[in-house]
Amino acid sequence: MEYEMIIWLEVHVRVKSKTKMLCSCKNAVALAPEPNINICPICSGFPGMLPQLNEEVVKLWLLWWMMMNCKINKVSRFDRKSYYYPDSPNAFQTTQLFDPIVGAGSVKTLVNWEEKNFWIHHMHLENDAGKLTHWGWKTLIDFNRAGSPLMEIVTDPVFTNAEDSVEFLREIQKLMRASKVSDADMDKGQMRCDVNLSIKPVGQEEFGIRTEHKNVNSFWAVSRVIASxxxxxxxxxxxxxVIDQETRGWDDDSGKSSSLRSKENAMDYRYFPEPDLLPIILSDDFIEETKKGIVEFPIERRIRYLKTHKLQPDDARLLTADYELSSYFEELFKLTNDAKKSCSYITTILLALIKDSEDEINISNLNFKVSQLAKVINLVNKDELSSTNSKLVIEELFNNWWNADEIIDSKKLxxxxxxSSLETIVDEVIKNNSKQVEDYRWWNENIFWFFVGQCMKASRWQGNPKIFNEILKKKL
Ligand SMILES: [Zn+2]
Structure with a gap:
């Protein structure tokens, strides 16, 4: 009998708001320099404290949902998920179970250049727990992270292989970055994923018993978990x-998983409506205001680069992997109207310079304006700068803050x-190399490039090799 797998994913993403979800403490998106410095009585669970919902968090949350084409519920509520653990000072988590703010939506991506849509079942917002560090027989608690907003995106059981699952996760990461909702850096724990998987005979409608792998923290690990x-x-x-319904842990070093616990049901957490927070009621004005944050999707850009600009698939992928980079390409293209050259100057010259640079330079803090790079490309297209020399000019721009014209003039490029002036040079070269001219005319056409080289040298590398070529052909 043939078997197939059915996968669904739960993606947790740390929202990049300035402050935490229910208090005014700084939100620890990156690691704070010291433990327990971004805490207050609310996020460390003192008795009698009343939480207050952060408007910015709701806005970022809503923005992301709009980008998923989700249905938005104008009235939504928070719930309490009760559990006791030392990292949860309130002995409950503030989350959404009964009335989340949005319903189903979808994410489009490309898998092997084929467009695919994957359905999201729902998304909800919840607050994070603190961090425990076990140290010998002691356990240290850091509440910097406690109360930070997390988004949980739960997909439908729509994946049947690892490749689709990973492409979906990559697209989520790009969308999070493009909309500035989160940096979604998996290395820094800003995005992690639970993998639910079951298998069934091909064609059978009923799903098999599923297992869940918690907190898988890289794309590579997700595909390994699925295969294993x-x-x-x-x-x-x-x-x-018989498969046990259980939660399993993944060890990336050994490439093996092991059972952690049998899977809990929602009942085990005794969910009930959060009594300390009012329902969220979204006004039309708030929704309209949030809509302004919607940006062009990375996937739409990628498809446009392939179909309209006819870029190579790898280049389209590289440019859209980083939203800032594709925005830079957009600006450059506007000034040059040459997509292929704009792409190749970014991917082959600029990115190599950034990679080799010892300073912390990236595409958004370059020393020169995009208009300077556009000028270089336009000069190359007008045959006023050779492509070899254009690389020199960009290196100078990158390292020395000059403008392109100054560099070109001062270096005589x-x-x-x-x-007529190029013709004079050709005449001179022919006159001074009479033996080679004879050779060329009688038997050795291969030395044609010798004459081009001599002309280039005589013009101090400023002559246009294409024009030299034409004149030489005529005169020789
Ligand atoms: Zn706080």
Missing amino acids: EYKRQLKIIKAWG RQKNDL
Whole structure:
């Protein structure tokens, strides 16, 4: 019998708001320099404290939902998920179960250049717990992170392989960055993923028993978890065994998973409506205001680069992997109207300079304006600068803050296209190399490039090689 797997994902993303979800403490998106410095009586769970919802968090949350084409519920509520653990000072988590702010939506991506849409079941907002560090027989508690807003995106069971799952996660990451809702850096714990997987005979409608892998923290690990769990379940089923519904932990070093606990049901958490927070009622004005934050989707850009600009698939992918980079490309293209050259100057020259630079330079803090790079490309297109020299000019721009014209003039790099002065140079070269001219005429056409080289040298590399070429062909 053939088996297939069904996967759904729960993605947790740390929202990049200035302050925490229910108090005015600084939101610890990156690691704070010291433990317990961004805390107050609300987020460390003192008795009698009343939380207050952060408007910015609701706005970022709503913005993201709008970008997913989700249905927005104008009235939504928070719930309490009760559990006791030392990292949760309130002994409950503020989350949404009964009335989340949005319903279903979808994310479009490209898998092997094929457009695919993946359905999201719902999304909800909740606050994070603190961080425990076990140190010998002691446990240290840091509440800097407690109360930070998290978004949880729960997909439908729509994935049947690892490749689709990872492409979906990559698209989520790009969208988060493009809309500035989160940096979604998996290395820094700003985005992590729970993988739910079950297998069933091909064609059977009913799903098998699922397992869940918690907190998988890289794309690579997600595809490894899927491959390994599929194999494990298949082995059990083929031996007439039964899959336990359980939560499993993944060890990236050994490439193995192990059972953590049997999976809880929602009932175990005794959810009930949060009595300390009012319902969220979204006004039309608030919704309209939030809509202004919607940006062009990275996936739409990628498809446009492929279809309209005819860029290579790898280049389109590279440019849109970083939203700032694709925005830079957009600006450059507006000034040059040459998509292919704009792309190649960014991907082959500029990114190499950024990579080799010892300073912390990235595409958004370059020393020169995008108009300077556009000028270089336009001069190349007008044959006023050779492509070899254009690289020199960009290096100077990158390192020395000059403007392109000054560099070109001071280094005498402007290409000469003036026919009569180039003709004089050709005449001179032919006159001074009479033996080679004879050779060329009688038997050795291969030395043609010798004459081009001599002309370039005589013009101090400023002559246009294409024009030299034409004159030489005529005169020789
Ligand atoms: Zn606080």
